[in-house]
Amino acid sequence: MPSLKAEQNLKARANLFKALGNPTRLLIVNLIRLSPRHTEELASILKLSPGTISHHLSTLSEAALLESKKEQYYVSYSLIPGVLDIKLEEMVSMSQPGLEQSVEKDAFKDKVMRAFFERGRLLQIPTQQKKLHVVLEEIAKAFDPDKSYTEREVNIIIADFHDDFATLRRELINFNYMTRSKDGMSYRLRS
Amino acid sequence: MPSLKAEQNLKARANLFKALGNPTRLLIVNLIRLSPRHTEELASILKLSPGTISHHLSTLSEAALLESKKEQYYVSYSLIPGVLDIKLEEMVSMSQPGLEQSVEKDAFKDKVMRAFFERGRLLQIPTQQKKLHVVLEEIAKAFDPDKSYTEREVNIIIADFHDDFATLRRELINFNYMTRSKDGMSYRLRS
DNA sequence: AATTTAATTTGACAAATATAAAATTATATC
DNA sequence: GATATAATTTTATATTTGTCAAATTAAATT
Missing domain, CATH: 1.10.10.10 (Winged helix-like DNA-binding domain superfamily/Winged helix DNA-binding domain)
Structure with a gap:
């Protein structure tokens, strides 16, 4: 302990x-x-x-x-x-670089999650960037890191969270959670 | 200031x-x-x-x-x-090496002086070494650093402070406030 | 301009702190 | 062993501190 x-x-x-x-x-x-x-x-x-x-x-x-x-x-x-x-x-520095970081993230994340999600649905898209990041990170989990997706597939997966899948898809690319291929035809998680 | x-x-x-x-x-x-x-x-x-x-x-x-x-x-x-x-x-260290030191000595010394001296007379010879040192230092001031004294002269000077000049004279030598010449005939302040 | 929202400030209160005075303890000196 | 004395502990008190809840402020988004 x-x-x-x-x-x-x-x-x-x-x-x-x-x-x-x-x-x-x-x-x-x-x-x-x-x-x-x-x-x-x-x-x-x-x-x-x-x-x-x-x-x-x-x-x-x-x-x-x-x-x-x-x-x-x-x-x-x-x-x-x-x-x-x-x-x-x-004297000041604590040695647990991992522990604190995880404690903190979870706590902030929990708060945002409780505020924005309800039974797996995103209630609204946060305006505030820090909260948006928590949401995007959560949505990104729905994708398989080893697969690539068509835009339509991406939309459908995101739509499980929120109707405005277009905005969310754009933000996922925006903030580099996902990447789009050069020809614009396929999406995948940022490696 | x-x-x-x-x-x-x-x-x-x-x-x-x-x-x-x-x-x-x-x-x-x-x-x-x-x-x-x-x-x-x-x-x-x-x-x-x-x-x-x-x-x-x-x-x-x-x-x-x-x-x-x-x-x-x-x-x-x-x-x-x-x-x-x-x-x-x-962060801790104060730079006034002189100031603090003088503050301290004076304060402790003052207390001992008030306790043991009254109108220039030594009321009693302190048992405690730290207090004795304060007293001996004070008595030593009555001697001219450039002069040497016979034992009788030393006694007379010390007697102005306290009747038991013999003990005080011995302590002054003891704690090296004064030195006695090899032939035992003359005394002077430790140079 | 109105609204939203994070940050700060205020008011209240319980807990901790710095201090003096008095009582107690521990230890040297006699 | 009795006495003297520095140190500590105890008691009491005024001040400061850490906290929350509520009110206010400041600023960004709409």
């Missing part, structure tokens, strides 16, 4: 950014970056209560940015070495 | 991170990264209302991550090219 893991991942990424997405915590990271610090010291530098600083430090630690070490009376916090040595791009 | 500018900067940085610090917005960035998208499309993919998506898109735009362009009925959003091509380190 990659989706669960992906979601975990997503949250973890977001938390890293969220941890850095606060002025006080950015200051803390910058102070700590120069030399390790303890809670009280940071509190007095930033003029916030130790409790508040402690809270911020734990947020940063949970985001896997800081490490700490008991030192005399104090807990000394420091940046985990190399933790900032990464590109924003790497 | 560099501090105002620094603060602006600080907030802008934090906002960039904050913009990315939300799972929905991370998904949006990832979807947009692959190909430009419009609001409704994202809404249907992510199953959130158009209003919500619009809000997220404006957050991302304010963080200078997205650009948009009207296209047919739609507003097509895309990532500003190269915007993610930067190290986390560069």
